[in-house]
Amino acid sequence: FSQALDKPGADGTYTNALYRGLVADYKTAAGDLGEALKPLQKEAVDGLEYRLFGTADQAIEAQPKLSPRMADCREASSLRGFLERPANVAVSGNEVPLAVYAFTNPRTRFQPVVSACHDFVYTGGEDRLDPATLTVKLRLQLLWGPPMKENEPKTVEKVEDLGVWEKSWQVPAVCIDPKPGPEPGPVCSARDHYLDKWVTGGFKQSFAESAVHTPNAAVVAELRVKLTQFLAGRQKEYYDRVVADLATPGKPLFLANAALTQAVRLLQEYTEAGFPTALRGDDLMQGLLRGAERLPGDTPDDGVVTSVFRAASAAYDSCQPAEGPGSPCTAATTFNPFAGQSREWLVDCLSWYRGQLPPDRWSGDPVANTVLAFARHAGDSLRGRFDAHSERLAKKVYTEGIPAVTEAAGLL
Numbered sequence: 001f002s003q004a005l006d007k008p009g010a011d012g013t014y015t016n017a018l019y020r021g022l023v024a025d026y027k028t029a030a031g032d033l034g035e036a037l038k039p040l041q042k043e044a045v046d047g048l049e050y051r052l053f054g055t056a057d058q059a060i061e062a063q064p065k066l067s068p069r070m071a072d073c074r075e076a077s078s079l080r081g082f083l084e085r086p087a088n089v090a091v092s093g094n095e096v097p098l099a100v101y102a103f104t105n106p107r108t109r110f111q112p113v114v115s116a117c118h119d120f121v122y123t124g125g126e127d128r129l130d131p132a133t134l135t136v137k138l139r140l141q142l143l144w145g146p147p148m149k150e151n152e153p154k155t156v157e158k159v160e161d162l163g164v165w166e167k168s169w170q171v172p173a174v175c176i177d178p179k180p181g182p183e184p185g186p187v188c189s190a191r192d193h194y195l196d197k198w199v200t201g202g203f204k205q206s207f208a209e210s211a212v213h214t215p216n217a218a219v220v221a222e223l224r225v226k227l228t229q230f231l232a233g234r235q236k237e238y239y240d241r242v243v244a245d246l247a248t249p250g251k252p253l254f255l256a257n258a259a260l261t262q263a264v265r266l267l268q269e270y271t272e273a274g275f276p277t278a279l280r281g282d283d284l285m286q287g288l289l290r291g292a293e294r295l296p297g298d299t300p301d302d303g304v305v306t307s308v309f310r311a312a313s314a315a316y317d318s319c320q321p322a323e324g325p326g327s328p329c330t331a332a333t334t335f336n337p338f339a340g341q342s343r344e345w346l347v348d349c350l351s352w353y354r355g356q357l358p359p360d361r362w363s364g365d366p367v368a369n370t371v372l373a374f375a376r377h378a379g380d381s382l383r384g385r386f387d388a389h390s391e392r393l394a395k396k397v398y399t400e401g402i403p404a405v406t407e408a409a410g411l412l
Contacts, residue, residue, distance in 0.1 A: 014390035015383070022270060023383040026263040026295065029256070030375035033305070034368060036256035037242065041364050044238040044326070046105045050098060052234055053366055056227035057094045062101045064091055064114040073117035073139055083118050083198050086208035089138045089165055092215070095223045096142070096162065102230065105147075107326055112142045113154055114162075122191040124173070134194050135168040136207060142219070160219045167211040169203065229328040232335050236316035237326040238365070239337065242309045246298075257298055257305050260375075264297030267382065277400050278389040285385045288378050293344055295382070296375045305371065308346065312337035312367045337367045345374045 013020070041052050050060050070089075072081040091097060091114060103111045119137040124130055144158040174190035198204050245253040268289050271279055279285055287293055296304045315337050319329035329335070341347060346367070392398055 014394050015386045016274070016390065018270065019274070019386045019390075020383070022263070022267050023379050023386070026260070026267060027376055027379045029260040029263045030296070030372050030379070033253075033256045033260050034372045036253045037365060037368050040238055040241050040245065040253070044234045044241070045102070046107070048102060048105075050102055052231065052238060052364060054231070056098065056224045056231065058098060059094050060098055060101055063097050064100045066090065066114060066116055070116045070118045070138065073119050081118075081120070081192075081195055083120070083138075083195065084204055085116055086138070086165075086204050086211070088208045088211060088213070089116055089140060091140065091162070093220060095220055095227060099142075099223055099227055102227075108147065108230075109323060109327075110144050110157070111147050112144050113148075115141050115143050117141065120191065120195060122171075122194060130173055132171050132173045132190070133168055134171045134203070136166070136203070136211075138165045138207070138211070139163075140165075142223075161216050162219055163213060163215040165207070165211040165213050167207050169206070225332070226328065228334065229330070229332070232316065232319055232329040233321045233327050235335065235337070236313070236319045236321065236329065239309060239313035239316060240325065243306070243313050246306050246309060260305070261297040261299060264295050264299055267295065268299070275386070275389055275400060277398065278385075282385060282389070284381065288382045288385070293378075295378045296371050304343075308341065308343065308367065308371055311340045311342070315339045337365075341367075346370055 045052050049062065051058055066085065066089075068085055069082045070085050075081065096112075096114060099112050100114055102108075105111075117139050119135075119139070121135045121137075122132060123135070124132040140162040142160045142162055143154060143156045144160070145155040146157075148154050171194065174193045194201070194203070242253065245251040246257055248254055271285070271289055275285075279289075288295055290301075294302065294304065296308075298305050316329075316335050318331050318333065319335065320331050321327040322330045338346060389400075393400060
């Protein structure tokens, strides 16, 4: 020791600098463990900016890009009949943006693209006196198909309507082209005429102001299920990778956990050497160092960190990804990495860490966050016990000493 246990420091601190340093080193090592987990989470989301443990309706910054022009739904490949898209025909909710963004990866078998098209129908107006009706339906669609290849068109295997906007107008009959045959006269078929008048005739503005929108809730609900299974598959891949890296010498996570474990062992040994009397009568100190709710680390008698992440991984055993690691779970269920955890501070503690862990230390994994928060909390609690016993020592309330050593010294 750099000074006697019962001698306060120059700043008036009762606790010996060695013990203050050991607690600080432990908390630093816990933070380093959290940092070592972040790259594994980043790999699980393919480096994209969405939350691995977020929900299927999580908001993300990336949004689908919709073309300002819409083709005819029945003749998408035609070079004619395009309409400018009104502002009200747009993606709503968070599920579609997340699917378009997150599924765009070679590891995803089917990827959606958002598209809009129109059904532009002109009826009636068979002669100049016959009233005509213009009905426009604009459809927002998800086009599903294999991952797109550069400079190649999208292969579409399934089309789903996300919603339909519809509006009708009574319009004058427009007669064009003479009728062929023995009875000359005008033919009133004006679809192309009104297509050309979509903007200049005020139809686009009118549509944006008062078209009736009918969303397809069933498609969005199905998409939410797909996203939940997709996220669960990535979560399983992440926890499996964590367990593997914890057991692989040389991996950054293995090294971080080894440093954390070393910090725990130093606290155990130095506490038993310097505070044996206090330790024998302090249930909290005993619990923090050797008990069931001890400082997280992987000591020989209790591999806290590894056991916690093994339990998290096991919670996804029924996921059954159909196409290998990281592919969506096939099981239609939700997964909870806290299920099966036996440690009291992990049970029902999904958000407890938010009050204990600074936001810049959140790892993104709720289990890891809770482990790190408890490590900080337990470290602070142990420091509090050191402070309390050190003050009592300085004030001569009690004395410390290893019993065997004290007894031997008394025989001299």
